[in-house]
Amino acid sequence: MSIAAPFLPRLVPAYSLAVFRIFLGGLILWDCGRFIRHDRIWRYWVQPDFHFSYPGFTWVKPLPEPWIHVAWLGVGVAAMLVMLGLFYRMAIIALTLLFSYFFLLDAAEYLNHFYLVILYLVLLCFMPAARVWSLDAWRRRHNDTVPYAAIFMLRLQTEIVLIYAGLVKLTPDWLAGEPLGLWLRDRSQGHWAEPLFQHDWLILAASWGVIALHVIGAPLLLNPRTRLPVFITYCAFHAANAFFFNIGIFPWLTIAASTIFFAPDWPLRFISKNRKSFQTIQPTTRTPLPSLVLAAMALWIILQLFLPLRGLFFASDTRWSGDGHRFSWRMRIYDRWAEGAFIVTDRNTHQEWIVDPHAVLTERQVSKMMVRADLIHQFANHLAAEWRDHGYDVAVSAEICKSLNGRPCQPFIDPMTDLTQVQINRFAADSWVLPLQIPVWGVADNRRKD
Numbered sequence: 001m002s003i004a005a006p007f008l009p010r011l012v013p014a015y016s017l018a019v020f021r022i023f024l025g026g027l028i029l030w031d032c033g034r035f036i037r038h039d040r041i042w043r044y045w046v047q048p049d050f051h052f053s054y055p056g057f058t059w060v061k062p063l064p065e066p067w068i069h070v071a072w073l074g075v076g077v078a079a080m081l082v083m084l085g086l087f088y089r090m091a092i093i094a095l096t097l098l099f100s101y102f103f104l105l106d107a108a109e110y111l112n113h114f115y116l117v118i119l120y121l122v123l124l125c126f127m128p129a130a131r132v133w134s135l136d137a138w139r140r141r142h143n144d145t146v147p148y149a150a151i152f153m154l155r156l157q158t159e160i161v162l163i164y165a166g167l168v169k170l171t172p173d174w175l176a177g178e179p180l181g182l183w184l185r186d187r188s189q190g191h192w193a194e195p196l197f198q199h200d201w202l203i204l205a206a207s208w209g210v211i212a213l214h215v216i217g218a219p220l221l222l223n224p225r226t227r228l229p230v231f232i233t234y235c236a237f238h239a240a241n242a243f244f245f246n247i248g249i250f251p252w253l254t255i256a257a258s259t260i261f262f263a264p265d266w267p268l269r270f271i272s273k274n275r276k277s278f279q280t281i282q283p284t285t286r287t288p289l290p291s292l293v294l295a296a297m298a299l300w301i302i303l304q305l306f307l308p309l310r311g312l313f314f315a316s317d318t319r320w321s322g323d324g325h326r327f328s329w330r331m332r333i334y335d336r337w338a339e340g341a342f343i344v345t346d347r348n349t350h351q352e353w354i355v356d357p358h359a360v361l362t363e364r365q366v367s368k369m370m371v372r373a374d375l376i377h378q379f380a381n382h383l384a385a386e387w388r389d390h391g392y393d394v395a396v397s398a399e400i401c402k403s404l405n406g407r408p409c410q411p412f413i414d415p416m417t418d419l420t421q422v423q424i425n426r427f428a429a430d431s432w433v434l435p436l437q438i439p440v441w442g443v444a445d446n447r448r449k450d
Contacts, residue, residue: 002391003029004375005263006315007147007148008087008147008149008289008294008297009147009148009149009153009286009287009288009289010147010148010286011015011145011146011147011148011285011286011287011357012145012146012147012148012151012264012265013144013145013146013264013265013268013320014017014066014128014129014132014143014144014145014146014263014264014269015132015133015144015265015268016132016151016259016260016262016263016264016265016266016267017127017128017129017131017133017146017150017154017260017264018085018129018130018131018132018149018267019133019267020129020257020258020259020260021082021085021088021124021129021130021134021258022083022085022133023252023253023256024082024083024120024253025079025080025082025083025084025116025123026074026079026083026084026255027249027252027253027256027349028076028079028095028099028117028249029076029079030079030249031249032072032073032076032079032122032139033076033249033318035072036072041068041072043364044105044106044109044363044364045062045068045102045105045106046065046068047060047362048106048361048422049208049360050360050361050363050365050379050382051106051209052076052106052107052108052365052369052375052378052379053104053106053107053206054104054107055426056429057104057440059236060101060104060105061105062105065381068189071098072097072102073166074094074103075095075098078092078094078095078098079095079418080264082084082093082095082124084134084135085130085133085134085136086130086134086135086339087134087136088129088130088134088136089130092121092124092125092129093125093191095121095293096118096121096125099114099117099118099121099257099274099335100118100121101143103115103118103158105395106365106374107363107374107378108368109306109368110326110332110376111405112250112329113247113248113249113253113329113331115326115327116161116250116253117253119157119365120154120257121231123153123154123157123300126255127146127150128142128146129146129150130152131143131144131146132144133267141398142253142367143401145285146264146320147287147289147389149289149297150398151260153188153297153300154257154263155174155222155260155441157304158254158257158258158260158261158402159218159309160224160304160305161254162214162217162218162221163185163214163215163219163328164213164215164308164328165329165418166210166212166213166214166218166309166332167214167215168216168329168330168333169207169211169231169333170211171267171319171333171438172419172439172442173319173404173405173439173441173442174207174211174333174444175207175442175444176204176441176442176443176444177200177203177204177207177209177443177444178335178405178406178441178443178445178446179405179406180203180206180207180210181197181200181203181207181442181443181446182335182406182446183239183244183245183246184203184206184336185198185246186195186334187244188244195343195435196281200443200444200447203443204443205262208217208391210237213233213234213237215301215329217230219234219260221261222261223284227261227262229385229413231258231259231261231262233395234254234255234258235255238250238254238255238262239250239251240250240331245332247332249269251333252382256407257362259269260309268372285404285425307327307328308327308328308329309324310323310324310327310328311323311324311325311328312324313427314428315424315428315429316429316430316433316435316440317435317436318330319333319334320402320404320433320435320436321373321429321430321433322371322372322373322430323430323438331423334404334405335378335404335405335406336402336403336404336405337367337370337371337402337403338371338396338400338401338403338409338412339370339399339401340359340370340401340412341354341355341356341398341399341400342354342355342379342380342383342397342443343397343399343415344383344384344387344394344395344396344397345394345395345396345397346392346393346394347353347393347394347395348393355383357369357379360379360383361379367369370400370402371402371412373412373413373430373433374424375422376398376400376412376413376419377419377422377424380396380397380398380419381418381419383396384396384406384420386428394420395418395420395421396418396419397413397415397417397418397419398413398415398419399411399415400413404441405441406441406445406446407441407445408438409433409436410436410437412434413432413433413434414431414432414433414434419432
């Protein structure tokens with residue numbers, strides 16, 4: 001794959017882009033069904049009385065029932081239309097807006113693969129992905145080629161995700177076998193694979209192998225000679241992930257995205273009885289790309305390269321503090337749990353109330369909030385606002401004990417800090433987040449603890 005600008009306007013077959021569109025729409029539609037079947041719309045966005053917000057998006061609120069369910073059905077309908085390629089331009093914009101709306105409703109529900117879905121949807125808003133194998137193409141004749149720039153952007157976005165997913169695992173714990181050892185031993189209990197994961201060397205080999213698969217394997221997808229074996233390896237890896245871990249559509253989404261690395265006409269060659277008749281097509285025809293489009297592409301690439309690196313600029317340990325965690329492809333690399341309470345103190349009378357977050361939030365919200373400093377800060381200020389509405393002027397502190405990757409529980413938040421009097425620092429470490437006491441903790445340490 002050349003990244004030279006002259007190659008971007010070249011017209012290439014539209015079939016691999018169409019397959020990606022079909023896969024993405026189908027996966028979102030399937031996930032919509034899963035959410036409805038497990039009543040997640042109610043559990044995530046209706047049951048909670050309080051929702052955590054992203055910076056700048058406090059105005060995004062859940063619709064009341066039944067409209068929140070109607071909006072979710074809108075996601076499913078739009079995903080089906082995108083998959084079918086019917087009214088594609090309108091459907092892909094609607095799907096992007098609706099999916100982003102649900103993503104922004106509660107920061108406690110942040111998932112990397114939902115963020116990835118949004119990135120792919122935004123890119124598809126600007127791509128002619130319904131020129132072939134769509135109902136739009138059946139209704140009216142379309143050109144069966146697309147600018148190579150569309151394929152290039154999807155390939156590059158996928159490369160960024162895969163490579164960063166390996167680089168972020170270069171942490172002392174992961175290299176020492178945790179938390180992968182904890183997860184594999186837990187998931188394999190009573191299973192045929194249980195004896196395998198009793199060997200520390202196998203856990204370490206798997207931990208290092210995952211890094212190699214992403215950091216080395218992802219670039220090899222760009223080479224026609226190594227593409228197929230790496231793709232097959234990725235398929236096996238993600239199938240194993242889906243088997244051992246409950247991570248939704250992400251394994252299948254990554255497999256679907258990886259198909260974009262094959263030649264743009266690979267679907268035709270795959271289904272053809274005479275595959276030799278479908279050689280890689282390299283049309284010489286070009287379509288001009290306006291300077292504004294090229295500038296937007298460059299800005300997108302710079303943003304996607306920079307966002308995952310934010311954690312490097314904080315004088316803190318991202319895996320512990322959470323600084324720079326979101327939007328950086330830190331997928332499945334931490335095992336964290338925490339327990340504790342919030343102390344609400346009247347500034348005038350010094351009367352104290354001990355607040356168990358389980359009494360205010362859902363169990364799912366508590367488990368996610370208690371390990372994330374910014375959400376702890378947000379919840380403390382929510383408690384202060386609640387007390388203020390009843391005429392009290394209060395300070396709110398938190399006494400929270402947190403464990404990372406099986407470590408002994410240690411204090412996470414400075415209990416002497418009034419969280420209503422400090423701000424989240426978006427560009428530096430927060431002094432009220434206590435440092436991690438044990439810098440390295442691996443599979444051997446958890447063995448000794450047991």
